[in-house]
Amino acid sequence: MMWREMKERMEIIAKNPIRVFAASYWPRYGYPYKLQHCEKATDGVRDSCYELIIDSNFEDPSVSNEDVIKAAEKFDADIIIPKDFVGQPTRTLESTKEFLPLVREADTHAKVWAPIQPPYADHYAAHADFYSEFSHFALGGLQQFESTQEQIDAIEAFREVAGEHVHVHGFGVGTSLEMVKALRRDRPFLDSIDISTAERALKNSVIPDKSWKQTPFYIPQGTDSTTVRSNFASAVLIMLNYMLGPQVDDDVVSAYHDQTTLGEVQQMVDSTQTGTQATSKRGKAVEE
Numbered sequence: 001m002m003w004r005e006m007k008e009r010m011e012i013i014a015k016n017p018i019r020v021f022a023a024s025y026w027p028r029y030g031y032p033y034k035l036q037h038c039e040k041a042t043d044g045v046r047d048s049c050y051e052l053i054i055d056s057n058f059e060d061p062s063v064s065n066e067d068v069i070k071a072a073e074k075f076d077a078d079i080i081i082p083k084d085f086v087g088q089p090t091r092t093l094e095s096t097k098e099f100l101p102l103v104r105e106a107d108t109h110a111k112v113w114a115p116i117q118p119p120y121a122d123h124y125a126a127h128a129d130f131y132s133e134f135s136h137f138a139l140g141g142l143q144q145f146e147s148t149q150e151q152i153d154a155i156e157a158f159r160e161v162a163g164e165h166v167h168v169h170g171f172g173v174g175t176s177l178e179m180v181k182a183l184r185r186d187r188p189f190l191d192s193i194d195i196s197t198a199e200r201a202l203k204n205s206v207i208p209d210k211s212w213k214q215t216p217f218y219i220p221q222g223t224d225s226t227t228v229r230s231n232f233a234s235a236v237l238i239m240l241n242y243m244l245g246p247q248v249d250d251d252v253v254s255a256y257h258d259q260t261t262l263g264e265v266q267q268m269v270d271s272t273q274t275g276t277q278a279t280s281k282r283g284k285a286v287e288e
Helices: 002-015 043-047 065-074 089-104 120-126 148-162 177-184 197-203 225-244 251-259 262-274
Strands: 019-023 033-037 051-055 114-116 136-139 167-170 192-195 206-208 214-216
Touching (some): 019 197, 019 225, 051 065, 065 089, 089 120, 114 120, 120 148, 136 148, 148 167, 148 177, 177 225, 177 251, 197 206
Parallel strands (some): 019 033, 019 192
Antiparallel strands (some): 206 214
16 A cells, blocks of 8 residues: 555656656655755755755855755755856856856766846847757746746746757746646746745645645644654645646646647546546656
8 A cells, every 4th residue: 555655646746747846854755856955955855855956045145156066966966056146147157157167077967957047038048159058947036026927927038038948947936826827838838846835834834725825734743743744745745746737627727728629638538547648748757
């Protein structure tokens, strides 16, 4: 039964075409994708995931590229992101240029994702020769926008100039229902995101429902109560993966149904009835 539970959880995650990374500091639950700031990374969290992003802490200006690289080496990171500076695209660009020769000399196999600060599209276009070296980008500073729609517009504008074939990650996009619907639409948008909602909500004694509204939710205090909170945090992550995948059938994400053809729906129905995987784009497992 234990292995069946793990298998079914992983099937939900695998069917979601968007890789969801948990910004995580709790090692007491396993989840395939996690992100940690370099100065707060731990062996426990590294051991609790398959794929780890190490990045800088944008809130701490004292963190350097060297700090990020050392953490990537120590914790065997799979993905590494140079030091970025919120609201400073040029300074972030210079930091990335400084980072590249340092990481080439480092003892790490981690893939470098290039951070970009807004205005993403204009900045990318102005430095297209440099950014053409990269296949993966991480959009930072999304919290600066006043609304989710402004975030969506900025991401889509970046896609227009960067193209469909690069991997685009959204730093801290949040989990508003509007963003969930945007992520579900069947067109190039974001390929991966990271969220702190799962752990932060439980730490603050709230939990999100399917509309991603947070309501009070109290965990009993005591020895190892973090283990209890961790399991609820894991469930929040599974719910997000489920809502971004092909299995959900709920009016709260009706934007998906608006964008899905009848043929794709029939494929999903046939797949459910026969036990085989749907062949629609949204039914495919994430390709690494």
